Amino acid sequence: MFDFDALSQAIARQTVLCVGDLMLDEFVYGEVSRISPEAPAPVIAVQRSETNIGGAGNVARNIASLGATCIFVGLVGEDAAGAQLKSALSREPRVESVLVADPARPTTRKARFVSEHFSTHMLRADWEQAAPAAGETEKRLIDAALPLIARADIVLLSDYAKGVLTARVIRNLIDAARKQGKRVIVDPKSLNFAIYRGATLLTPNRKEFSEATRSRADTTESIAQAAQDAMQLADCEAILVTQSEHGMTLVPRKGEAIHVPAVPVKVRDVSGAGDTVAAVLAATLAAGADWDTVLRMAAAAAAVAVGKKGTATVAREELRRKILPHAYLAAEEKIVSSDADLRAQVVEWRKQGLRVGFTNGCFDILHPGHVKVLTAARAACDRLIVGLNSDASVRRLKGEGRPVQNERARAEVLAALEAVDLVAVFDEDTPLRLITEIRPSVLVKGGDYTRETVVGHEIVEEAGGTVVLVDTLPGHSTTSLVERAKGDDKKKTDDKVKDVTGVKA
Structure with missing residues (x-):
């Protein structure tokens, strides 16, 4: 290819x-539908x-x-x-x-x-x-x-x-x-x-x-x-x-x-x-x-x-x-590139009588905890939109060195999941603008939130929607995975130094 x-x-x-x-x-x-009376011609x-x-x-x-x-x-x-x-x-x-x-x-x-x-x-x-x-x-x-x-x-x-x-x-x-x-x-x-x-x-x-x-x-x-x-x-x-x-x-x-x-x-x-x-x-x-x-x-x-x-x-x-290939396109087509495309898709789904759900996150390194939340979110609606923090947004929220993967890579991984119907990248620190634009019927977050701390819950509930909290899997977070990886890298470096010098680093 x-x-x-x-x-x-x-x-x-x-x-x-x-x-x-x-x-x-x-x-x-x-x-x-007829032949001309003037000549044998249609x-x-x-x-x-x-x-x-x-x-x-x-x-x-x-x-x-x-x-x-x-x-x-x-x-x-x-x-x-x-x-x-x-x-x-x-x-x-x-x-x-x-x-x-x-x-x-x-x-x-x-x-x-x-x-x-x-x-x-x-x-x-x-x-x-x-x-x-x-x-x-x-x-x-x-x-x-x-x-x-x-x-x-x-x-x-x-x-x-x-x-x-x-x-x-x-x-x-x-x-x-x-x-x-x-x-x-x-x-x-x-x-x-x-x-x-x-x-x-x-x-x-x-x-x-x-x-x-x-x-x-x-x-x-x-x-x-x-x-x-x-x-x-x-x-x-x-x-x-x-x-x-x-x-x-x-x-x-x-x-x-x-x-x-x-x-x-x-x-x-x-x-x-x-x-x-x-x-x-x-x-x-x-x-x-x-x-x-x-x-x-x-x-x-x-x-x-x-x-x-x-x-x-x-x-x-x-x-x-x-x-x-169809499989590649099927995933890629889920990533919207403009607010106009997002609005058009939401309007089309609503015309079909479908309930639109929304969740969001950085999804820097996809892990089982993410998959559980996304799967549960999709089960609560007919079509699931995932708001994805941009690289600049992640950097402001998580600090230098993050994200580990750029926004395009993170969007493609999310779009490849069967539970996800649309991925929309946003540059703000919170997804409030997207939620206001979409007005989802269902707003989903992990169980480490309360209803009151979920951004946009007032907008959703005011429009007759619901907020759903999904229990998270203990021991799974991107931050812990990144820290663990850094620890493993440091240990490998220390071991190499000891092998060469005979002295523990």
Whole structure:
């Protein structure tokens, strides 16, 4: 298991230069209940529509949604669709767009008509001019993109064969990137892989790869064999063949092929899944991940994307949930990071008619006494929230040298207990603010307290709640454990001194 959080932090420090075919994606959703009397064609009763940044623009959005910065270079016409895309891109956080306008071309636009009930694409209408960009426009694209390579950690070419990535544009970008030591990923559309010569990684889908290599490409072995000649032709380090529900296969120039199966998921819409994969590949490679990690991230991201409707992006947290083991997430999700999250969860539980309980403590070194109190507290309510003193709070209450474990470690240990439903860290010396916020039905403390000395008992009882005191286990306390550990350490030190000197310390 790789460290997802460390990788995410590394991704957030990366900048990806993405150059490719920008388009406006429109989705029209409705129901079909009859055939037109004018012609044998279904009639869709439109219920709603939405527009998204599509094509290479969706790649840029996905890069940004992962936390990286994207510099995007694309082409638009001087029309309403182009103006809409410019405006939409300007609102995208972490995306810096550099758009070349060509008045002689329409902005590429695709409208998909979708049956809402069956989630079936019935028809797609395209407005586009797929011919290569004219010479002057090519030059403007090259002039716009080349100076940006120096600012990027990696370059991504997203080719939809709509005219932006001409042979001239591709050659200039790859050569300049290689000269500056920058890796280049290409999501290719041309079946002539030679025009991408010098790229680091090509990512064709199975159909594109099969046609380009004239191979069946139906097994890992056949893909690996056909990829060798293709890599020689393209002078690339690796080829990744994406295969939809059959996963993806990476063939490196050196080493064995790696196949990663698709992550099981209910598919709602495959639109834009390739964009998501390309974005994840670029961001994770730029962050220094190895091939195995890159593939696992890409496969998980594809699963998230196809589970959404329309041209979708994948957020870092969605990817995190898909990758990390369920048991780890189940514990981690119990730790609330804000008062707003805490309030929302309490409101939701109360809507369900559940009794919310509360207890609190430092829980520095979890011991049987803690477990007894927490188990009894959970038995007295339907959902138990544990207030946890922050590191600063523990230090003020217990003195220097405490806590032994930081607040994150203490929160994770508590959250892993079945009796605990939520952990909320507080920085004050007492949990009074949390109790006022939650107004629990049950307030639980150990039996070494009396009802009158339990912080917040007035608030709880005034709201109709109860205070429950749980008998503690004698001989169990964090302070005694810490003192005992210090005593053991001192005895070991004294024994070592005596062994060396022959004199008792």
